[in-house]
Amino acid sequence: MAEPDYVIAGAGIIGLSLALELHRRGASVVVLEAGTPMAQASTAAAGMLAADDPHNPIALHALAKVSTSLYPGFLDHISDLSGVRIPFQTASTLQAVSPDADFLSDPKALVPQLEPGSHRFSLLDERSVDPRQLAEALLMAVRNTRKIEGRGIDLRENTPLTRIAAGPASVRVETPAGSLSAGYFVDCMGAWSPAPVAPRKGQMLAVTLPKSLPLKTVIRTEKIYIVPRTDGPNAGRAIIGATVENAGYDLKVHPVDILTLNAQATALLPELAEALFVESWAGLRPATRDDLPILGPSPRQPRYVLANGHFRNGILLAPATAHVVAQLLMGENVDVDLAPFDPGRF
Template identity: 55%
Template structure:
């Protein structure tokens, strides 16, 4: 087998975005995936670029802000390589916030809400209007995959990384097709990261999310995202899914089970209908689930593994993988190549996870 400069495990949005970044810097890259590229959480997501979601840990904001600043160029680069333009679906979010967390000037009044979205029933929610975009991951995924395939990145789907071992100044990687040596290895395997590196102290665990999509009735035009602690409603406004809305999502700590349960979907619909009553009778298109890679503190793991030189990790993005892909690619490429990262990576150091166990 060939011996590339860099190998990545995981062909989700994080792994493929990093592969493109490294390729653009002139490095030969091989990407392995145990299944099909972009088949897991990368296409299960709703696609909100929720950098200012109040549920995000505050330490995430510098990385999230960097990613927002990179996103348009990220999509332009994908378009240049693939010929596929990925549009932003929305440009604003109605964000529910607890009482007392915003000033009277920033909180929307009932009159503001009625003017902005007449169909909304705000109930006891207080809302802010965030300048926030969203994309459709099911548009982004094929465009990103086509962009990767337009380069000489060696993409090897259905090829599981069985083991990795740091030896001298290289990493030995064993797959079903044989053993190779690479200068540097990056684990981007998402919820499967611990198994990929065979390291029990990588505290990444799957957090299941069930969600569904509906056809919005003509009486319910929706051009912005609605998000509360218990529900989000994300419309599709451009492309083949125009007129649909994604509604989600549960947060479940039940391992790798991806079963969709009608009772959970019904509960999500009921919550959504308290905000938009027209959702109650909207035609359902499909329901699905995904496995978010979660850490105990809600922050990703970005850096080198403490006990394994030349063995890096970029995972644990939880609910923000779509948002954080461009920035993760940028800072990890900088870190791996010995440059000063564009943001401080110390909050995301894998060393902090050596004694943690992921929790809900």
């Protein structure tokens, strides 16, 4: 194979969304994946597109807003290539807010089963997706680029990046299956990145909602969120999450943590006491010290580009990350000020 324009390491939502965007712009792309594509954080997520979560850093706002506006086109592009429709699951979120913020006088008008307790809620115009549904379609879209068009994305599973040498004119990457040169390398290795990114574990559970709780709205407090699935194979379920833990690369699920999450959710929605447990799992968010992603060229190696550290918002930020990193790689003006995400800030 001729030398590709770009080699991406990591086939999570960030790596595959970027690969698709670069491919759409006519570039040749190889994606190296250490294990199975879309099997780590990107399918452990709840799928909230929480651009207006008051706990997000302020510096994330512009990128998050761009991503929200790109989302419908992002899903359409994946649907066109995969033949799979990816619906938004919800269109609103009841967000617990601090006492000085504007709040709804009657949140029970929207969710009659809600027991707000001491919480005050505002209503956010926010959507969510089912990350597993999205993952399947995204992977199919990436694979179909090889069937539909001449020069498709070359996705290599079970092929970890083991070494990288970036020079002034090209990069050379090594894997157990051999080495490869390319114009640029992009690190999308999530929590496994050698950049200043650390795994932040999240445990969650899924339940089947009782008929008495036909929830259509996300409910989110500082401690807990309840995210209903309304369309597709998981319709009628809700995701309850999530812990935020510094536990290294441990992916064990602890029943006591799952019971605590369930109890906190049931305090808000007592009807959840009738819900049926479906499954529990854990994933590793790629976290940075300032909760902001790392986007851009490495300070000393311009052909070594970073796109990781998306922490709690990688599903939300995938379209904007793909868009701005593709602009950067192709030498275009970038639509968002990337200064807050500068890899040199640590």
